[in-house]
Amino acid sequence: MTRPDRYLERLPRWAILLLVAIIARAATFGNPIVHVDESFYFVTARSMLDGALPYVDVWDRKPIGLFLLYTPAAAFGLPLGIWAYQAMALAAVVATASLIARLADRAGWRRGALAGAIAYIVWLDLLEGQGGQAPVFYNLLMVAAAALVAPGGRDGEAGVRFRRGLLAMALVGVALQIKYSVVFEGLFFGLWWMWRERRRRTHVVPLLAAAALLALVAVLPTALAWGYYAWIGQGPAFLYANFESIAARQPDPIGEQLGNLFKIVVIVSPLAAAAILAFLRGAREGLAGWLFAWTTAALLGLLVFGSWFDHYALPLLVPLCICAAGFADDPRRSPRITAIVLLIAFLGGEVTVLTKRLNRGGPAQFAQVVDAIGHGPGCLYVYSGDPMLYPMSGRCRLSRYVFPSHLGRKRERGAIGVDQQAEVERILVLKPAVVVLRTPYFGERTELRALVIMRMAKDYRLRAQVPIGRDTNFVFALKSGH
Numbered sequence: 001m002t003r004p005d006r007y008l009e010r011l012p013r014w015a016i017l018l019l020v021a022i023i024a025r026a027a028t029f030g031n032p033i034v035h036v037d038e039s040f041y042f043v044t045a046r047s048m049l050d051g052a053l054p055y056v057d058v059w060d061r062k063p064i065g066l067f068l069l070y071t072p073a074a075a076f077g078l079p080l081g082i083w084a085y086q087a088m089a090l091a092a093v094v095a096t097a098s099l100i101a102r103l104a105d106r107a108g109w110r111r112g113a114l115a116g117a118i119a120y121i122v123w124l125d126l127l128e129g130q131g132g133q134a135p136v137f138y139n140l141l142m143v144a145a146a147a148l149v150a151p152g153g154r155d156g157e158a159g160v161r162f163r164r165g166l167l168a169m170a171l172v173g174v175a176l177q178i179k180y181s182v183v184f185e186g187l188f189f190g191l192w193w194m195w196r197e198r199r200r201r202t203h204v205v206p207l208l209a210a211a212a213l214l215a216l217v218a219v220l221p222t223a224l225a226w227g228y229y230a231w232i233g234q235g236p237a238f239l240y241a242n243f244e245s246i247a248a249r250q251p252d253p254i255g256e257q258l259g260n261l262f263k264i265v266v267i268v269s270p271l272a273a274a275a276i277l278a279f280l281r282g283a284r285e286g287l288a289g290w291l292f293a294w295t296t297a298a299l300l301g302l303l304v305f306g307s308w309f310d311h312y313a314l315p316l317l318v319p320l321c322i323c324a325a326g327f328a329d330d331p332r333r334s335p336r337i338t339a340i341v342l343l344i345a346f347l348g349g350e351v352t353v354l355t356k357r358l359n360r361g362g363p364a365q366f367a368q369v370v371d372a373i374g375h376g377p378g379c380l381y382v383y384s385g386d387p388m389l390y391p392m393s394g395r396c397r398l399s400r401y402v403f404p405s406h407l408g409r410k411r412e413r414g415a416i417g418v419d420q421q422a423e424v425e426r427i428l429v430l431k432p433a434v435v436v437l438r439t440p441y442f443g444e445r446t447e448l449r450a451l452v453i454m455r456m457a458k459d460y461r462l463r464a465q466v467p468i469g470r471d472t473n474f475v476f477a478l479k480s481g482h
Contacts, residue, residue, distance in 0.1 A: 010469070013098065013101060013113075015096050015113070015165060015443060016096060016118075017118070017121065018094050019100075020122070021093050021097070021121050023267050024121055024125055024138070024349060024353075025086075025089075025125070025131075025353075025359060026330055027130075027354055028086060028353060028357075029099055030038060030079065030082060030086075030365060030450065031275065031357065032078070032079065032082045032309045032365055032366055032392065033360055033366050033386050034086075034106075034132075035128060035138060036386055036403075037133060037311075038133060039386050039387055039388040040060070040083060040387045040403050041070045041134075041312060041351070041388055042064075042070075042073065042081065042132075042334055042388065043058075043387045043388060043391055043402060044058050044067045044070070044082070045068070045070035045071040045076040045405055046073075048068075049071060049074055049404075052285070053234070053372055054067055054241075055237045055238055056237050057400055058402050059401050059402075059406065059417070060241065060242065060403060061241050062134070062224050063176045063177040063225070063242065065174065065221065065225070066109070066137075066178045067164045068069075069088075069137055070085055070132075077390060078391055079227070079363075082339065083441055084217065085132050086132060087328070088132070090133060091328070092136055092139070092140045093129075093139050095299055096120065096139050096140045096143055097117040098117065099121045099140070099143040099144060100116055100117045100120050100143060100322050100325075101117040101141050101325075101404070102147065103143070103150065103291070103322050103331075104325035104327055105119075106150070106152060106287055107286075107325075107326065108287075108288065108449050109278075109328070110329070111327035111328070111329045111335075112328030112330075112338070113325050113329075114323075115324075115325060115338045115342060116321045116328060117321070118342055119271060119321045119325075119342060119396075120317055120318065122342060122346045122349045123268070123271065123345060123349070123353055124314065124317070125349030125350065126134065126199065126267050126310075127267060127268075127311055127313050127314055128311040128314075129311060130209055130349075130352075131357075133314060134178050135311065136314065137320050138178040138179055138182060139314065139315060139317070140172070141171045141172070141175040141351075142182055142206065142318065143187075144168075144171055144482070145169070145171040145172050146189065146294060148167055148171075149164060149168045149192065149193050149264040150287055150291075151196070151287050151290055158202075158227055161197070165190075165193045165214055166182055166213070166214060168189055168193075169189070169215070169217045170184070170217050170220075172185075172186035172189060172218050173218040173221045173222070174221055175220065176221065177222060177225060178223055178240075179299055181301055182315065183295050183301070183303055184297050184298070184304070185294065185298055185301060185315065186218055187297070188293070188294060188297035190211070190214055190215065190292075193211075194207065194216065197210070215319060225238070225241075232476070238361045240417055240426075241260075241367065241417075244302075245416060246415065248412065248415035249412060250412075250413060251306060251406040251411070252306075252307055252411055257306060257308055260308040260310075261308040264310065264313045267313070268313060268317070268320065270341050270345065271317070271321060272320065273323050274323075274327035274328070275320055275323035278324070278326025278329075279292055279323070279326075281326070281327075288323075288326060291319055295316070295323055298318070298319050298340060300315045301315065301316075302316050320399075324381075328476060335418065358469060358470070359469045359470045360469045360471070361469035363476075364470075366392070367383075367405050368466050368468075369389065369464075369466045369468060369475065370389065370392045370393050371433055371438070372466055372475040373393045373436065373475055374434070375391060375393055375394050375395070376394060376395055377433065378395065378433020378478070379395055379396040379398050380393055380396070380397060380435075381399075381432035382399070382435075382436045383407075383424070383435060383436065384404045384436075384437050384444070385404060385437065390402065391438060393434075395433070397472035398430050399423060399427050401416065401423060405443075405444075406420075406451070407441050407448070408424075408444050408445055408448055409445065410444070413445070420445065421447075421448060421451070424448055431478055433477065434475060434478070435451065435452070435456060435460060435476040436450075436473055437453075437470065437472050437474045438468075438473050438474070439472050456476045457481055459478060460476035460478055460479060461475055461477055462475070463475045463476060463477040
């Protein structure tokens with residue numbers, strides 16, 4: 001009788017990775033509130049399909065490419081659009097994991113390649129990558145770019161190296177329009193390409209000309225986005241949202257930031273230990289050495305941006321999982337250790353995903369909030385809560401600040417282009433038909449919450465108090481005659 005593991009060995013690698021990814025992410029499928037970030041991306045994409053313009057009609061500081069990425073899913077409407085963007089994320093995860101395995105193969109770690117790819121899938125659940133966070137998508141672009149420029153057997157052909165470098169920088173350019181934080185990895189790829197060409201005795205002038213062309217390709221998507229906004233007279237709005245507002249945002253307290261960083265260190269430490277052990281075993285020449293250098297560039301990108309929320313570490317997973325495959329490749333001791341670590345990480349990821357669903361709520365509870373809001377007439381104001389309430393209820397909104405914490409969080413004071421309190425007061429003067437508040441959250445401006453509560457007591461009645469996860473949504477309806 002054939003053992004079950006023999007059947008598994010006959011499956012193509014992508015099928016194994018797809019199966020693992022489906023199991024690892026199944027608890028999120030169909031849930032409209034996996035994470036407030038991706039809820040907002042979906043809401044913005046849906047608004048774009050209805051004619052809204054990011055940074056003008058819906059404000060945020062993310063690149064426009066991220067919202068464009070969500071538009072195919074948003075076109076399906078609700079609830080199918082939720083399934084659609086999660087299917088897109090699933091496909092991106094499997095494709096990224098497959099390329100991780102291929103790079104591990106190229107580095108000479110064939111026996112550990114599948115383990116490294118599986119590690120990427122299961123570690124996503126530990127770092128808020130269980131849904132459609134931006135790195136889930138742009139990691140695919142960056143690992144593809146890495147596969148194009150990494151040292152390999154075709155390095156000897158100058159024309160091939162240039163074309164592959166050009167394509168790699170094009171992928172980096174698209175990734176920049178999903179999240180600007182990829183700039184450090186993009187710089188590493190570009191500088192590595194230049195260093196390799198110079199070592200092959202390429203003359204300085206043609207080298208600089210080729211490098212300039214590669215850099216131009218990388219910045220072209222961002223330049224085109226800015227050019228479009230400048231053409232329609234909204235260039236300052238684009239520049240402020242995409243660049244100036246990032247610098248204006250206040251940092252979180254250093255204690256909170258260090259706590260976030262410590263959490264990341266703990267979560268990625270098994271992968272980091274495996275990568276370090278692979279390095280100490282002598283895996284540091286050729287492509288292997290290049291992969292460790294890429295890991296260093298990704299780590300720099302994580303450290304520079306501060307705050308260090310869980311999902312900020314998602315880009316680091318790609319090179320780190322490839323390097324960890326170097327440890328899993330050792331046939332003497334590594335297979336058993338690797339299997340145990342992957343099993344623990346998988347179970348930990350499942351517990352993490354399920355716990356977050358219990359804490360944040362699921363589709364049934366969210367539907368109760370939507371039912372309490374009703375579907376009209378009158379506009380909705382989500383002072384604090386999930387922006388997905390806007391499209392789910394079908395109600396109009398009264399502000400371009402759809403992401404609630406832009407108006408209510410301390411660190412956003414002076415960094416969104418308007419005075420937070422003035423905008424909140426302007427919205428309340430317009431008398432939205434329904435106002436939603438969640439329970440107080442860490443980092444909220446308490447004086448603004450007090451202002452809203454005071455207005456609710458004067459002009460509104462509490463229509464419903466709906467538990468959602470460990471939180472509660474308070475739904476207020478405008479009193480008749482107001």
